[in-house]
Amino acid sequence: MKIKDIGEQGLLKKLKSFCPHDIIGDDAAVLSIDPQQQLVVTTDVLVDKIHFSQTTTPPDSVGWRAIAANLSDLAAMGASPVGIVIGLSLPGNLPVDWVEQLYQGMSNLLREYNTPIVGGDICRSEVTTVSITALGQVDPDHIIKRSTAQPGDVIITTGYHGMSRGGLELLLNPTVASNLDRDIQNRLIKAHQYPIPRLDLIPHLWEIMDTHTITGMDSSDGLGDAVIQICAMSGVGAQIQLSCLPCVSIISQWFSSEQALNWVLYGGEDFELVLCLAEKTAKKLVEIIGQEAKIIGKIVEEKSVILIDGDQQQALNLTKGFQHFS
């Protein structure tokens, strides 16, 4: 059954179960924000064949990833989610089932955080486009900024990088994976299709921020991009130890070292956090998070971002990261 067979009202009726507030249509939603907290809002637009494709992302994965990207933006600010608004542009000949699975994927991830879909809009277009706005709230003292990193801070990553890019590679070129263990393949593909935003860390970060500064952002546009952006906003530089990027050694078990390093630094969409804080506190945080977290370098006064490999150095190159319209 296609969308054009049941029309706008028919589609809204089908999606009603995913939006108990009954406002997937044009109406406005009313939400309560904790009077002690500030509202945080973030938005992401995902376009068919650019951010997702039939080959690499089933519809529930498109929904999951769209939500993950927005919740990750909230986590990056230290905020907890309050509600989600969804704008959809859909071709009339898209199967209704595709849209239901999209919503199912969004709901599956949102359920983990008790976060409702509170509204949206649906209209016709030649290109499937999913536009998500996430609303969150944060105590003003717990807002994580990009601009407060200081020389002496160490840089930690909360998890592996390059995994999502590795999974994408397997989905695009299944033959490259013929010698790869099936479990490892599944793990990489899962990292690409069903990434987990790091909202789980927020209570720990709040606790640290009661007494210490944490600077940071998420790594949705790549680990390299995150470090460069933090340094630019804070007016500092960074030294990253290649040997400390745990993910490189992991990815390079399966792919070439050069490819591994490229994906780790520039692959993007791993939705981990990149945080800068005092070394002692950082070590405690890494211990709490577990073995996937690691101190990867330090903030320095000299304003360039350098990757150090033994006695060799190279500057991180943002143009290797994904850029739209390029």
Place this chain on the structure above:
Amino acid sequence: MKIKDIGEQGLLKKLKSFCPHDIIGDDAAVLSIDPQQQLVVTTDVLVDKIHFSQTTTPPDSVGWRAIAANLSDLAAMGASPVGIVIGLSLPGNLPVDWVEQLYQGMSNLLREYNTPIVGGDICRSEVTTVSITALGQVDPDHIIKRSTAQPGDVIITTGYHGMSRGGLELLLNPTVASNLDRDIQNRLIKAHQYPIPRLDLIPHLWEIMDTHTITGMDSSDGLGDAVIQICAMSGVGAQIQLSCLPCVSIISQWFSSEQALNWVLYGGEDFELVLCLAEKTAKKLVEIIGQEAKIIGKIVEEKSVILIDGDQQQALNLTKGFQHFS
């Protein structure tokens, strides 16, 4: 100059002046909501060739209309605007100038209400799509609902209807207008390209709501649609007096009576408010608003929505209103 010539970062730099918060990119924005008030959120997606076109809407009008639609949704709830988030999908060969004018149009209307653009996302797509989310705030006692209309209430419209549809007709078929006064043409075209949401009425409605109930919604999907939706949500019916629709007599000076009635009831995009309230209070409100406002009928127990023309009656027909995917 095309977007692909300057890339994503170049475009963001060009648009920076419209978003002092410096978060048109992927970041989240932080906003303060009055602790006494609730957050209201609404979203609208506009797609090239469906909601706007080169023939009928210059880029600044696309921006203006997108904002007007969302502010009108806030006004319909009794909310005042706090901030706007913009998601754009744009073809690489779109002129940069088009996007700047789009933002200029949005800014021109937002300036009237001191409402900032607080964030957004921009990405590449084959189809230009503008997705707007508006954030507002409202005192819980001042929320206007659709579900509280009661038999005995009268129905008022806050302004003319069918004007936007008339303007669209002039833009699509300039030859139909050859016998029309230039001033009148401009007025109709302005109603289509630069509609004014009725946020100006909100303080008056709040004052009334301190002691009386107001039920209502905006007429963005048509005056007929608004009355039908209010009746459905409130479990009541309505009688509309054709002779009381001031707009019909105005539009029919220039177009046929049948066309005029059709546009008034089903044209849509006039962004006025359709309100139900006790007759005495309604009369005072109409006086405050001025001659464009009018009592057009009343709420009744019998659940159908009837248009009365002398001794003739006909039921309003929602299928004549604009439906997506049909």
